[in-house]
């Protein structure tokens with residue numbers, strides 16, 4: 001495939017789409033599908049056919065349009081109309097109103113901050129392209145970055161561009177992507193691997209699933225570019241088996257890319273060859289940890305091992321391996337298309353670009369958002385999220401999943417970037433963001449995450465295996481109002497021990513939800529202790 005051939009496909013596809021007067025796009029991601037969006041799609045197709053409108057109206061399925069709380073969502077283009085809570089019964093009314101007055105009672109206001117305050121890169125094509133048609137992806141500029149890289153850039157120039165962008169890993173720790181790529185590129189070895197971490201086990205998180213469901217080719221293109229940059233000839237996508245739609249669409253993307261020569265031997269007529277396979281995870285949170293993930297891909301039980309050596313030096317089958325997150329790869333094509341400096345214009349000094357969050361919990365606009373780094377938590381919760389529903393009061397926002405912490409109201413003006421969240425005792429994590437209202441007991445919240453860590457601990461090291469159970473039980477004592485001052489001391493000491501003595505990130509971060517609630521909601525722990533005092537003594 002040459003650049004000219006790619007352009008020809010893109011132009012032909014754009015022409016096809018412009019021939020029709022209207023494009024009706026139906027969200028076909030897991031969220032909307034669970035509320036029958038497939039039936040809406042089928043009803044639209046049938047009704048368009050029945051009315052003989054096939055040459056005027058194109059009906060297509062697309063990925064996530066973001067505002068999951070209002071699903072199933074249907075978008076009408078070029079009019080820029082979004083409809084919420086659609087049913088198959090609404091279909092005739094939508095078609096009746098095409099080009100006329102929209103159906104106001106179903107219309108979503110697209111001028112609200114939920115839409116205007118976002119900035120999309122990784123989600124650029126979500127809700128726009130049909131995830132199962134490579135031509136659709138190509139029409140939006142897809143695979144142009146790959147061809148540009150293969151024909152104009154040396155591998156080290158690709159890495160320089162990624163370094164210039166300042167992109168940091170979106171899987172949690174925020175390690176500089178360009179630096180990781182250059183380490184793998186420099187590592188000695190004939191055989192190298194590129195792995196996409198799509199294990200996504202954090203409670204409340206669905207960013208990676210949604211990206212894979214909405215725009216699998218973008219992730220694939222990012223992986224192929226990475227493989228060229230580091231010198232890998234085999235890639236694996238490690239995705240949890242609970243994500244069947246993401247798996248299906250990614251497999252389709254691989255087949256289509258192979259057919260067009262973007263994968264396989266001598267890609268686009270160059271000496272570069274690369275293959276990608278899918279590996280399914282069984283849904284163990286610890287298998288998201290990179291060394292455990294690699295064990296799992298090798299067919300072993302997924303248990304972390306000590307680092308160093310890091311996977312960049314000795315990873316899959318002992319070979320140099322690049323492990324990056326889904327969203328990290330999804331950022332790559334645009335960086336190579338537009339240049340690293342373009343990407344670095346967004347964000348803060350140390351955290352460049354945008355970040356995708358799954359905004360859930362007690363917030364009006366639950367859904368998937370992508371925002372520039374540096375935006376404040378308050379802007380996310382109140383402007384984009386629309387605040388807390390049912391007249392309740394905001395209490396905290398939990399970021400970073402089980403490895404993160406709870407941030408209180410008085411710190412809501414903190415900018416969202418890797419360092420600021422860490423300084424508060426939480427972390428960016430992979431992008432789960434759960435809003436908590438005044439009805440929640442923070443000890444319950446901490447215990448919920450501790451139960452998760454306890455159950456997901458692989459048991460390899462004692463501090464984590466035993467410590468998480470003890471922490472969980474201690475929190476239970478507080479919940480039952482049986483805890484004493486001594487228990488509070490033990491709780492703090494044990495958190496410290498589990499954090500410092502555990503082998504991998506799961507154990508090291510497991511105490512974070514307790515530590516952050518102790519820091520910001522200590523009064524709730526003390527109140528439970530005070531109530532443990534017998535009434536006559538009080």
Ligand SMILES: Cc1cc2nc3c(=O)[nH]c(=O)nc-3n(C[C@H](O)[C@H](O)[C@H](O)COP(=O)(O)O)c2cc1C
Pocket residue numbers: 168169170171172173174175177197198199200201202285286287288289290291323324325326328430504505506
């Ligand atoms: C317990 C645990 C679970 C993790 N789960 C994930 C995950 O689901 N997805 C992910 O990308 N990274 C996860 N990570 C981080 C990975 O180990 C690794 O840092 C990441 O995939 C690197 O990609 P990045 O540099 O693009 O962020 C997890 C780490 C730990 C300690």
Ligand code: SF4
Pocket residue numbers: 286303304456457458459460461462464465502503504505506507508
């Ligand atoms: S810290 Fe926990 S999850 Fe990690 S290796 Fe130890 S026991 Fe396993």
